[in-house]
Structure formats: C-alpha cells, structure tokens
Amino acid sequence: MTRESISLFELNNQIRQVISNNLPAQVWVRAEVAELREHANGHCYLDLVEKDEFSNQVIARLRATIWSYTYRTLKPFFENTAKRPLSNGIKVLVRGSVEYQELYGLSFNIKEIDPAYTLGDLEQRRLEVIRKLQEEGVFNMNKELDLPLVPQRIAVISSPTAAGYGDFADQLAKNLYGIKFYHKLFPAIMQGDKAPESIIAALEKVNNYSEYFDVVVLIRGGGASLDLLCFDDYWLAYHVAQFPMPIISGIGHERDVSVTDMVAHTSAKTPTAVAEFLIAGASSVLEKVNSFGRNLKNLTREQIQGNRTLIERSMFQLHQQTAKLLAGNNRYLEGVAGRLPGMVKLHLEKRGNVLQRQSMRTRQVFKRIIENEDRRLERGCEKLKLSTARFLSHAGMKLEMLEKSNKLNDPVEVLKRGFSITRVEGRALKSTTGLKPGKVVETILKDGSFLSEVKDIDNAENKVD
Numbered sequence: 001m002t003r004e005s006i007s008l009f010e011l012n013n014q015i016r017q018v019i020s021n022n023l024p025a026q027v028w029v030r031a032e033v034a035e036l037r038e039h040a041n042g043h044c045y046l047d048l049v050e051k052d053e054f055s056n057q058v059i060a061r062l063r064a065t066i067w068s069y070t071y072r073t074l075k076p077f078f079e080n081t082a083k084r085p086l087s088n089g090i091k092v093l094v095r096g097s098v099e100y101q102e103l104y105g106l107s108f109n110i111k112e113i114d115p116a117y118t119l120g121d122l123e124q125r126r127l128e129v130i131r132k133l134q135e136e137g138v139f140n141m142n143k144e145l146d147l148p149l150v151p152q153r154i155a156v157i158s159s160p161t162a163a164g165y166g167d168f169a170d171q172l173a174k175n176l177y178g179i180k181f182y183h184k185l186f187p188a189i190m191q192g193d194k195a196p197e198s199i200i201a202a203l204e205k206v207n208n209y210s211e212y213f214d215v216v217v218l219i220r221g222g223g224a225s226l227d228l229l230c231f232d233d234y235w236l237a238y239h240v241a242q243f244p245m246p247i248i249s250g251i252g253h254e255r256d257v258s259v260t261d262m263v264a265h266t267s268a269k270t271p272t273a274v275a276e277f278l279i280a281g282a283s284s285v286l287e288k289v290n291s292f293g294r295n296l297k298n299l300t301r302e303q304i305q306g307n308r309t310l311i312e313r314s315m316f317q318l319h320q321q322t323a324k325l326l327a328g329n330n331r332y333l334e335g336v337a338g339r340l341p342g343m344v345k346l347h348l349e350k351r352g353n354v355l356q357r358q359s360m361r362t363r364q365v366f367k368r369i370i371e372n373e374d375r376r377l378e379r380g381c382e383k384l385k386l387s388t389a390r391f392l393s394h395a396g397m398k399l400e401m402l403e404k405s406n407k408l409n410d411p412v413e414v415l416k417r418g419f420s421i422t423r424v425e426g427r428a429l430k431s432t433t434g435l436k437p438g439k440v441v442e443t444i445l446k447d448g449s450f451l452s453e454v455k456d457i458d459n460a461e462n463k464v465d
Contacts, residue, residue: 012102019100027098029108030117031062032091042068044075048094048108064096064108074113081115089126089229093117129234129259138241142265145246150282151214154183155206155245157199159190164221164252164271171275177283184213190220195230200239210245215278218264219250219271231258240264250274415446432457 006014031048038044043065050060066074078086086092093114100106133139154172158165165185172181186205189198199218206216218240230236231251237259240247246265250273251258261267268274407413411421421444422429429441439454 009102012100012105016100016102019098019106023098025097026095026111028093028095028114030091030093033086033088034058034061036086036088042071044068044071046110048092062108063106064094064110066110070111074110078113078115086113090123091117126232126259129232129237130262132234133237133241133259133263136238138238139263141241142243142247142263145244145265147246147265147281148214150285151246151278152179152181152282153212153214154181154278155209155213155216156183156185156219157188157202157206157216158185158219158271160185160187162190162219162221164219164250167221168217168219168250168271168275171272172279175275175279175283177279177286179279179282179286181278181282183217191228191230193230196233196236199230199236203239203243207244213245215265216243216245216247217250217271217274217278218247218260219252219274221252221271228252228258231260233259236260237263248274248277412446415444418446420445432459 029048031050033046034049035047036044037046046064046066048062048064049058051057052059075086093116094108094110095112095114096108096110098106099109130139156165156168158168169183172183175181186202188202189195203216206213228251240249240260241263248266248268249258249261249264250268250271251261252270257267266277268277415421423442423444424435424439429435435454435457437454437456440451441454442449442451
C-alpha cells in the first residue's frame, strides 16, 4: 500500500510560505548575543539566545546574520553610540526579518540594532558580581598576597584532557633555562553550569595541601564565550579572591576578561602565557643570582689580591718591628740583670725591717694579753675563795640542822619521851587492819619489852559517838 507523502523540499517550501505569509516583514526582537563570528567576506554570523530569568538556563536560540553591506555601517554606528564593541554576552534589541530557506533552514536577517539597548542580562550580572565583591572588601585580597620569589611548586586546576593543560606542562618542561618546576593537577570541570562548583571543590583540595605548593594556576584552553561564562560566577570569584595562596589565571579569553581574571593575583590570556610568566620570573631571579655570583667572584678575587699584597707588606713591617722590639728588650733585660742583685738586697733588707717591726709588735701584744689574763685569773681566784667559803658555811649549818633532826627522831630518844613501839612478827604495828585475836604482839619500852596476846580488836570505825 502506497502512503501519501511529500518531499523534504516540498515540506520546507511549505514552512517558508507559512512563515512568509504569517509573520510581518520586519520585527523587533530582544535577545542576547551568545556567539558572534565575523567572516572574512565581511558577513557577521550570530547565535541569539534567551535565558530564563530565575534559572539562567537558555530557553530559546536562533541563528542570525548581518550581511556585509549592512554590517559595514551598522557596526561602527553601534560601537560609537554604545561606547563598547558588539560582542558576546550583551543583550540587544534588533530589527530584522525571519527567513526560511529550504536548504539552510530558519535564520533571522538583522537590519538594525538599537544602541540604547546594549547591556544584556549576562553583562549586568557580571557588573553586579564585581560590585558585590568590591562592597564586601574581597575584590583585591588575592592580589595583596606576596608572590613567592621563585614559585616552582604549582597546583594546577584544569581539565585533564584540555589542550591548554598540555601546552602549559610542555612549556614548563622545555624552558630554555633548565629550571625545574613541580606541578600537580587537581582535575575540575572547566565549562558549563557545573564548572564553578567543580573548581571550588578543587580549590578546597589544594588548600588541604597548601604547605606543598607556592601558587595555584587556573587554566583552560580557548572556547566560545558562552562556555566561559562560568568564570563570572559570584561564588567562584569569591573563593578565588579569598584563597590564601596567589592564583594565576589563564582561562583563554581573547576578547573579554572574566571576573575570576579580575580577582586573581595575576591574569594571563592563555595557559602558555601563564607558563611564560612563571618561567620569566624564575629566569629573572636566576639571572640575578648568576649576576650576583659573578660579581661576588670578581669582588672575592680583588679582595684576595688586595689582602695578599697587604699581608706581604705587613709581614715585612712585622719582621722589622720584631727585630727592633727584640733588640730593645735585650738591652732592657741586660740593664735589669745588672740592677737585679742590688734590687734584691734592698728588697730583702726592707722585708727584714718589716718583719722585725712586726715581731716586736707581736711580742708587745702577747705581753699585754698575758698580763690581762693574769689579772683576770687573780680576780677569778678571789671570787672562787669567797664563793667556796660561803658555800662551806651554808653546808655546815645545814648538816648541823640535819643532825639535830635525826637525833630527835632516833627511836631511843622517842622511847625516852614516854612512847612505845609495838611489833607483830618483827614489823612495827601501825594499824589494826589485818590484826586478828590470838596474835602475839611485842611491846618495847625505854627500859625493856614484853609479849601480849590479842583478845579483842576495837576498830575506830565501830565506835559510836
């Protein structure tokens, strides 16, 4: 069964007729220039886009052309009026016609551009990012860091497959001065919506190993301006501006400078230019070191020659001075040797006189000491005699009193005074305690003694008053 159909040319011809019959001949369109290319024949080819206001995603795209005979007058008029070139990233208000060709498809033929409608949303966002960074005081922070004198340890943030990274590494490795550079790649996405987040993550990894690196290099190859818009991202620029190590950017812009380029410590157009910057800095220091070395060598040679001459002159003078000094010392010693016996004799006589005087003074001192001690001994003896006499007198009186007391307490004397002594079993009886009837007691009087037997005991505690 044969299906009813038309050819592709017929379809495209119908589309062209529908567009031609239903659209006005001329229409004003608001759009943003995503890509602008000038051809050698004078024509200008553009990619116009429209982005969502909130997500910044491209929601419409249209190919446009400005033919050479129009572009020759339109371009200078726009640039002189808008005070900026017609380039990528600007928002434009253009008038033209919609054309559809069976072979080339849909395009928009631009006839006029309104210069008053110049800055697009991308440019305004870029300016807003710059303004915000400046107000926050971080715009120049990375530029204020000191670049190491010879940065040889380099952390590279780039895509592993980027041609720019290979050019950078080759340029460093093949430098004419033979300077050794160590570089470590921290891979990151370098275009598109995910690029800012990926580059920031790479920066954080570099920061974790900051003690191993001198600088950070942020590079990628060239590309469409639309692919490089990620480097105008606020958070990426914010992290680059506040990074604690100098950052050198070589993103590949040929016409525009990104916000990341602006806040980086140093910006170069291409990765190769970044490598040349590092090599030039190191070679400059190397040349200075070599120059210092040559100067030091020459100065050292001159100093050695001057010192050799000075030493030779000094040695000759020292020889003469030594000879004179020895001759003078010999004469002096000879004179001293002649005077020495008399000086020794005089010195001994003086020392003998001094010793004699000291001996006399010593004898006098000892004599006075002995006399003083004799007088002290005499006084001590007198005091001792008096003290001994008094002590013996007191002792005699005390002995006499004790003798009288002992005599009065003598048992014989006590018995003479009418007292008696009672004994039980040879011991003096002092109490009735322990005394029992039937016991034999002995009573002693002054003229004899007798025995008696205890019949009854009358204790004092049993008496009743």
